[in-house]
Amino acid sequence: MSPVLGFHYHPDILVSSGTANTLTILSPVKMGALLGAIFFAIFTIYEMDRIIRYNMLGFFEAYADMQRLNTAKVISIITAAVISVILAFILYLPYSMFKLSNLFNFLLYLKSYCFIMLPALVFSIMISAGFYMITRRMDISFLLYIGLVFISLNADKYLAVWIQTSVPAYTDCFENSFQINIILWNRLLWFLISIALLLLGIICTRRYEKNIFSSLLMNFLRPYLVFCTMAVLLMCYVFFRYEPYYDNTPDINQEMIANKDSKSAISISVLKKRILIIQ
Structure with missing residues (x-):
């Protein structure tokens, strides 16, 4: 229900643009992305800590691979996030069609939910899960995540705004291809960053109640995880270094x-x- 607030509250939207697509599509989607990302981050960290919270770690380690178990948890939560976005997409579709009337663009509506709201939730889940698996502390994971949220809300560079994106407005009279292209490059970069943090978390998964260093030595026996992580980090640098949309004025x-x-x-x-x- 978080997109409802976007119809009345516009945190970083260029309201002075006065475009109907901005106030009816972009603003609710960005609000849904922000609140949904925070909610799923809290839920993810809470679920990742459930086994330790109930002192069931020894039991699960005796019968299951913790790396695979944590990966399965992340996939399950991402599935729930996808279902939530689909429900929000269907729920607000009739109102958006009625509100915009002839100005309604179904493709723009679909892209907004698929490229803004859905990735924000998925990134939030992977990043918060990665933080928890690296630290295995709820408080530190929350603090690290809050720091990233603060960066996203206050950054000037469009690549750093990873939750709600930095697009301030949609136009009613022309194509919004430039805005969509900026969003896509931002999402591509942060998808790689999220995957890298998640892989780092999987590599740092504690084994048999050992500390992080002993667990790392055991996890290095699976070198494909290390190679995948290094490859993704290299891709992050390449996409950040050679991004095509920049302001050089x-x-x-x-x-x-x-x-x-x-x-x-x-x-x-x-x-x-x-x-x-x-x-």
Whole structure:
């Protein structure tokens, strides 16, 4: 039900744009992404800690592989998130069609839920699960996740806004292909980052109640996990380094200051020449 708040509260939406697609599609989806991501992160960390909380770790380790068990938990929670997004998509479809009337674009509506809301929930689940498997502490996992949420809510660069994306508005009269392309590149990068954190968490899974270093030595016996993690981290760097959408325009204020400095330098040099001529 979190997208409902997006119809009335617009945290980082360019409301002054006044476009119907912005207020009816983009704003609810971004609000649903933010609140849904936080909810599923809390739920994921709570579920990952259930075995330790009820002192059942020794029993499960005797009969199951903890790496596979944790992976199965993450997949199950992601499945629940996908079902939640599908239900939200179906629930708000009639209202959006009625509200937008002739302006309604089903493809834009579908892309908004598939590229903004759904990835935010999936990333949140994988990242929070990775944090917990690395630290195996609920409090530290929450703090690390809150730090990432703070970055997403306050970052200026579009690649750092991993939950709700940095797209401020949709247009009603033209195609929104540029906004969608920015969202897709952001989602591709953070999908790789989320996979990398999840793989790091799986590698750090504790074995037979040993500490993290002893568990790492045992988990290194499965080298394919290490190779996959290194490959994903390398891909993260490549996609971050060679991203095609960037703002290379100079800052207006700095440009004005530079122009003033250059003009003052020219005037001073001219004045010195005149003084020398007079002398």
